[in-house]
Amino acid sequence: MTADPSARRGIPDATVARLPEYLRALTGFAERGITSVSSEELAAASGVRSAKLRKDLSHLGSYGVRGVGYEVDHLAYQISRELGLTQDWPVAIVGMGNLGHALAAYSGFATRGFRVVALLDQDEALHGQQIAGLPVRPMDTLDALVAEEGLAIGVIATPAGSAQDVCDQLVAAGVSSILNFAPCVLVVPDGVDVRKVDLSTELQILAFHEQRKALASAALGPVAKGVAK
Amino acid sequence: MTADPSARRGIPDATVARLPEYLRALTGFAERGITSVSSEELAAASGVRSAKLRKDLSHLGSYGVRGVGYEVDHLAYQISRELGLTQDWPVAIVGMGNLGHALAAYSGFATRGFRVVALLDQDEALHGQQIAGLPVRPMDTLDALVAEEGLAIGVIATPAGSAQDVCDQLVAAGVSSILNFAPCVLVVPDGVDVRKVDLSTELQILAFHEQRKALASAALGPVAKGVAK
DNA sequence: ACGCTTTTGTGAACGAATGCACAAAGTCAC
DNA sequence: GTGACTTTGTGCATTCGTTCACAAAAGCGT
Numbered sequence: 001m002t003a004d005p006s007a008r009r010g011i012p013d014a015t016v017a018r019l020p021e022y023l024r025a026l027t028g029f030a031e032r033g034i035t036s037v038s039s040e041e042l043a044a045a046s047g048v049r050s051a052k053l054r055k056d057l058s059h060l061g062s063y064g065v066r067g068v069g070y071e072v073d074h075l076a077y078q079i080s081r082e083l084g085l086t087q088d089w090p091v092a093i094v095g096m097g098n099l100g101h102a103l104a105a106y107s108g109f110a111t112r113g114f115r116v117v118a119l120l121d122q123d124e125a126l127h128g129q130q131i132a133g134l135p136v137r138p139m140d141t142l143d144a145l146v147a148e149e150g151l152a153i154g155v156i157a158t159p160a161g162s163a164q165d166v167c168d169q170l171v172a173a174g175v176s177s178i179l180n181f182a183p184c185v186l187v188v189p190d191g192v193d194v195r196k197v198d199l200s201t202e203l204q205i206l207a208f209h210e211q212r213k214a215l216a217s218a219a220l221g222p223v224a225k226g227v228a229k
Numbered sequence: 230m231t232a233d234p235s236a237r238r239g240i241p242d243a244t245v246a247r248l249p250e251y252l253r254a255l256t257g258f259a260e261r262g263i264t265s266v267s268s269e270e271l272a273a274a275s276g277v278r279s280a281k282l283r284k285d286l287s288h289l290g291s292y293g294v295r296g297v298g299y300e301v302d303h304l305a306y307q308i309s310r311e312l313g314l315t316q317d318w319p320v321a322i323v324g325m326g327n328l329g330h331a332l333a334a335y336s337g338f339a340t341r342g343f344r345v346v347a348l349l350d351q352d353e354a355l356h357g358q359q360i361a362g363l364p365v366r367p368m369d370t371l372d373a374l375v376a377e378e379g380l381a382i383g384v385i386a387t388p389a390g391s392a393q394d395v396c397d398q399l400v401a402a403g404v405s406s407i408l409n410f411a412p413c414v415l416v417v418p419d420g421v422d423v424r425k426v427d428l429s430t431e432l433q434i435l436a437f438h439e440q441r442k443a444l445a446s447a448a449l450g451p452v453a454k455g456v457a458k
Numbered sequence: 459a460c461g462c463t464t465t466t467g468t469g470a471a472c473g474a475a476t477g478c479a480c481a482a483a484g485t486c487a488c
Numbered sequence: 489g490t491g492a493c494t495t496t497g498t499g500c501a502t503t504c505g506t507t508c509a510c511a512a513a514a515g516c517g518t
Contacts, residue, residue: 016434016437017430017434019433019437020427020429020430020433020434021414021430023433024412024413025414045414046414047414082437083433083436083437083440084436084437084439084440084441085433085436089432089436089439091432098330098331098334098335099331099335101327101331102327102328102330102331103428105327106327106328106428108412108428108429109428109429109432112429112432112433113432113433113436114429114432114436152439153432153435153436153439176439176442177435177436177438177439178435179428179431179432179435183253183337184253185250185254185274185275185276191442193435193438193439195431195434195435197426197428197431198249199332199335199337199338199408199426200249200337200338200341200343201246201249201250202408202424202426203318203320203338203341203342203343203382203408204248204249204252204312204314204341204342205245205246205249205312205424206382206406206407206408206422206424207312207313207314207318207342207343207382207406208245208248208311208312208313209406209422210313210318210381210382210405210406210422211312211313212313213405213420
């Protein structure tokens, strides 16, 4: 059962998290008319070591040619297929504040396998207003979106206070993958995936390292002025 | 040299990445007037297991009381200090498109140890324009910001095409921590930290799991209709 | 046809992170 | 003051991820 003959089940999470970056690098090569890359080149363009890249790719199958490298188009297709991007995923964005606004207008989604099919907000005052060519809808249209559009992925861009409430509504309607921009922990039933993006958290991690650098240079040479600031 | 007597050097990266979440949870407890929490409660509020939480906290020192728990204020202070948040970090945002706009208006920074001191853009047409109470400045004011404000952290919210260029200018001016929202790999010299936030990447990872769920339910019972869609 | 060069794919060693289980250390009731 | 109870801090085992190093496989020139 665990030993799959097609040797493909169970791609490590760490690998899955890097596949999008490989895909982007491959797209870049393709745009420049390059049809073949070595693991070394692709790794450099993705910001990883070549050994790691090769091990990652080995989990999806054997798509390289020894002595030559990888065919750009073919590898890109295989990664796309593995990530489930051969189809377009409908996405709904909830919360039309500053961030929701920016996300609705972000063009990067469309080019990478996603289609924003709806914008929602709990605030009645916003309903009907057009943002980036789409009307803002009330939350109770979620069921219809899941049924008619096959909506499965929701993006939460509300304040932290309403995030859990909105999340519950998404889950109740049948959405099973959620991208959360609100700075809070979401509780969801089994079978629902949540990923969190938190701007403050990222800055705080940077601050930690920044402080470490400052302390280190202060300890080694408190005299330094130009460089160690 | 590596063996530090105060037993504090070398906090694992995985732990550092979770400290902001603990800090947020603690702030939540404090706001509700709770002065003491157990590792179990704090872990639940942070979305981790209590054993993990305790091991994480043990890396910063021994701030709990056996049989009782942790004093909320004290632990919050210790984590803040470890993350370097007892001071306010000046931050500059580069790229005043949709996303830069939203980030400039985001109030979450100020409450968590950061202060947006400048907005920059390469586009001359935007210079002088006011966004969220700050004027948009040209890139050549970076040196002054580093010298006068002590700027050390920069946020890149430009399109992918100009991100490396902007990054180089930040680094040249002396910025040594960068938060990158552009969907591309940045090359920086040693001593400069980069963290990347990529919306499409996150969605693609969700799509992978979503596809896996769809395939699994299709394989186990292609008959199911209501639930497995 | 054959050896030389290149580059993949992978076994094995290593290191980091997680989870478990319990002794140590404290509080509290009486 | 003493014993029962609670909760932390941590050694240990395990799992997960990365790096190394090289054999196997392909192309190429002659």
